[in-house]
Amino acid sequence: MSKVYFSTWKSEQINNIGKSAEAWEESAYKLPMQYNEHEGAKAFIGWDGVALYDADVDVVRLATEYAAQYQVYSEACGRCAPGRWGGRILYDLLDKIARGEGSLSDMDHLKEVSRNMQLTSKCEIGKTVPNPLLDLMTHFEADFLACIDEQKPSKHYHEEVGYIAKITAPCTDACPAHVDIPAYIEGVRDLRFDDSLMATRQTMPLAHTCGRVCPHPCEDECRRTNLDEPIAIMELKRLGADYETDHGFGFFHPAEQKPSTGKKVAVIGAGPAGLTTAYYLALEGVHCDVYEELPVLGGEVTVGVPEYRMPWDKYMKDIEAVRDLGVNFITNTRVTADMMRQFEAEYDAVMVATGTRISKKVRCANERPEIFGYWGAIDFLDKVNLYVKFGITLTEEEKKEYMIDKEYVDLTGKTVVCVGGGFTSMDVVRCSIRAGAKRVVMLYRRDEKTIIRNTTYEEYHEAVEEGVEFIFHSAVNEMKDENDILKSLIVDKFELVPDPNGGRPQLVKIEGASFEIECDYLIPAVSQSADLDLLPEEWELEMTSWATIKTNGKDYMTSRKGIFASGDCEYGPMTIVNAVGQAKRASSVMARYVQTGEITLSDDEIMEDQLRKMRVYDKKEKVTGWLPGLPRAHSEVLDVDIRKENNMEVNFGFTQEQAISEAERCMRCYYIAMVAN
């Protein structure tokens, strides 16, 4: 997969030394091959080995620089004796050899210190830094010995060679926002909650929110899984945020806000992507005006995610942190194409972060939106949440349209059928329970395992406990109405038929198994699409095949210069953390763009993307130095009989004791990766 001259990455033994480039054997891994935007790398060195792409690499210097990076770059470290002194000794001794002053005993001392670091360091960074160094000292011993024997500098010791290093961790790599997870967990472990929050906010402004409703892809790539169970990464984020809120401190921003650059950016949409863009641009001294169509801020997390999962008073704190940096919010303003044309002229850049707010159809017979009882999930959740969180009541017209007597969504005595399987559909059915529905049914094409994978174990089980009926392997065939009022649904049943050719099993309709459900409402929550009426037609912005705005997924600029897009309107309906990650990156690109007019990625960002491509987490790795069998903490939840009648937050969060013991399970799997040119 990667063309290498030599590689020990993950214990592979690729040695093309002396072979012609055409005959080189390839590495099995997608190794970082890029040095910066313009150049390829000549070597990659990291926690699990070293790869050379060029015969001319000065390996002694490479080893020295890697040790130096550990010294210089270790802002995350200096916190254990072996790492602190050992790292320095590694560097001093390697440099001594590289500059031609080393002795044979230095090699022994290097090995001795390396072993001590490997065995006793606090984080993986200290444990793994010696790994590639020992590889180099073993496979290129002659180069080291030559420096020692001849007392002469290594071959390129006095030349200008560039090295770019990055600290990562499996969880950080997996997190779309690349949150420095080990740092915020360490803050909890050390009971330094301000530090914890500031670590989170470096790349994730919505700490309260993503401490509650993040689907935590990081936990799927938590290295602790190799030992027992993943760390409860997501929930530990709450502690820092709660600390700030509970004690009435001002906001702990991750860095001091830069003085105003005089530049300004328009952000369309005050959801997670819009908020994130504004937050990081404001930190960089760029003024932001955020335009929001709804009367309330927060986007889909506010009007989509129910109060019992994401209490508004907490999300409001996240939003206040953004406002605290001087971000200007303009609500009740639906941005039009004309306004966009104006924005392009008035602002230095524009971010489109309008999400996906159109519920897609379930694709059944007689699926006519004008039938009373057919109610799109997004609209349904808007109405529920605007009332629960802000007391905004239904208008007379809406009451008629939704066939509701009360001023709020009251489903007493009604039967609700939701078609879905993702988070939105879970929110619909659980809100329906809380709205007093007599019967709530979820139809899902696939099985229980898949619904858990697509949402979370907790979410699914809590819904079942609250009384939602899940019908798996099912789909609506036809809506039946009387005078445009929904009466029932014809539902088909499917079964999973294995493909005799070994391909993916196919869902096949079971003939004669179809049945009818009498119901008052059908709520499609299968997916959403983007409403992009605001884009001026003459801009002819490039779109993806899913009708979202196209970018290259790295700098998030659209096909029109200065117009950026992030979040669901770019990616399609996805998670909060995905929106945050995109917007964080975009804001970094935009901060440079408004100053220079150029679209660039920083060295760090290039490395970040390369590492993600390679993947930092290795599920087959054997973990040593940690005791297995320590169970993951589970926080207490509100009793089902109490919670299904109201909108109180279901999850209490960890007790302090749980939080500390959970934080102590974290293995601090920091690694350093470095490329050389």
Place this chain on the structure above:
Amino acid sequence: MREMINFTIDGRKVKAKPGETILNVARREGIYIPTMCYLEKTTPAASCRLCVVEAEGVDGMVLSCQTPPTEGLSVVTNNATLYEERTNIMRLYDVNHPLECGVCDKSGACDLQNKTMEFNVASQHFTAKEQSRKIEHWGLINYDPNLCIMCEKCTHVCNEVIGDDAIELKFGGYKSTIIPKNSEQLDCTYCGECIAVCPVGALVSSDFQYKANAWELERIPSTCAHCSAGCALEYEVKTTGAAVPGEERIFRVTNNFEYATLCGAGRFGYDFDLKGEKDADAFARAVSALKHAEAIRFSSIITNEEALILQRLKEKLGLKLYNEDARRYMAFVEAFGSTADGKAEPATLDALKASDAIVVVGSRIATDNPGIRYAVTTAARHEGAKVVYMHPLEDTLMQNVVTQFIKYEVGTEEGVLALLAQSLLADVETNKTTAAFLDELDDGYLSAESNVGEEELEQIKKQFKRAKAKTLVLGSDLFAHPRAQNIAKLAGLLARFGGYRVVIAAREVNTVGASLVCELDADNGSDANVVGYNAQGSFVIAADAKADLVVAAMNQQEGTVVSIDRHLLPMNVAVGYEGYVLNDLANTLGVGKRYTIDFTAELPTEKGFRAVPFDMLENFYSPTGEDHRGYLLAKVKKPAAQKCEVPEALPEFNGTVIYRCNPVLQFNALTARTSQLERSDALRGSEQFAVAARLRDGDLVKIGEGDAAHSRAFVIDPALKGTIALEPTFDRGFAADGNVYRFEKVNIMKVSNDE
């Protein structure tokens, strides 16, 4: 209930309680695992890595300080491999550590020295580039980064136990160092706990530095004399080496920092001892004064034994005995007990540390009683306690532990307690009388007058929803309140029905003891024919050079005191005293004994004391932290039940109001005369106060009128808010102020600068 975990350490079968780590169990079992960074009272720093052990079935080494065992695990604490890696760690610790043990304060008591010897590191095995780093001078504390081993004990204790959170790590690999947090210069309350926990000579007392070697000092275990928390300390005096005979003095104070904590007054405010000689004339005058006195007035800065002598003098001479501080405290405790039913025993500081919900009312607790502050900090950090702080004045020192500040109007404490009782007992089952009483309360009026709103009360309930260990801390604002008794009774309801444990924060070192030992009379305030014992009177006997008869100070006596934990604690002689003591007077008047401490065994058993002679009292913590100091007083029978009264009109304090409150580390006449503690004796007010009172920073002001009038400088304290100024009391000698409510409406006049 979670179960005990069975496992083995070095083949020995052991059990771990839930939450215990391998290291905890090993230490409890007396199995040695070396550490350099482990501190029992904080979360593990996990920085030294010496405590690694091997576990069966686990590749590599496991860190014992932060790993709880699993069922059936077999742990090995020492073998050749472990020894070798630990030796290597010690070799690393010794890289470039300055070889200045000859002049280092820590030498002889240094963990690095000890472990270097233990692992036989006789020479520098590894080399690294040396770095030269500047020594920092932070007032009472000096920090030498060259000596620092980055164990992180100091930062942990400062944040997790003290609450100052004033120092932090500056990360940078080999260059890592400790720096003041959020400021250039160290900005803290100078508890000096960072010095105590420092295993090497990196953090030292600037006063003590270069004065003595550890082995030249004799350690005298005692109890701190400055507040009622009863903290253990050791006075260190020099008896060998360059000590000049007859010039003995205390060189420093240290503490068992693994299990006990000390504030800066205890640590740095120790030299309040007096030189004295036997002044026969003064003695004769004192005897005569006592014989003719109508009353003795005394302060609670007194041992139980002295208090008992005073009680005997009262009985023998038919005197009255005045101590408003102790008398009002006792009345408060009794009133509390009258409604608290069987739950009258005050909670201990250990119970407070283990709380997850705390309400503090009626005290500026961080300065009034640092021991309580540290317990609250510990609870906030380690238990995640929700802390509700109710007071007319916000305190920035408490901000990082307080989760809800509720400001009430001065004087309305009775209303505040009534509202608390009504709100917090609303959803619990009480009894008929109590339910009727709570129902009768006019919450609308109480809220309006006290300014404690319904939403604030609801917020407390919301915060405490999951609480399992609730504690109410009642401060000394309440004891001299005109409605003290009813306030106490209302608190009693919370103890009885609300599940609240109650800490009653006695003011002085032995307020509790004095209140138990003596039968006290109500003080009429007149000095005529009153002998003052460390208090005002027409004839004053005091540990004060200006007294009519000078007697020994608290660090010059043997005796006992009772802390807020109802814990009897011994004090010992740190520096001898040649003059007379109270027992000499007692002997002349026919009630004395050979030694003052002969009274220890006679302390009243009906009040909970034990008939134990002083010399039989222990005074130490065991290596695993059991408190072997003195004894806990026995429970006493509960007072007769009484009923709460419905609060009538709540008082109003309009105009200029002061609050009697000392600055950090100052408490009383003893701390006032020590050499290291800062003495800021100004009236402190906020910017807002200055505007309202038309004062400028630095103005000289006259406070009060008539005999009580006195002058002070006025300074603006930017940390203060609101319209109440803080007036210190520590500089007013032994003037008793235990009989007045701490807030007072006064006239403050600017004294013209021309005068």
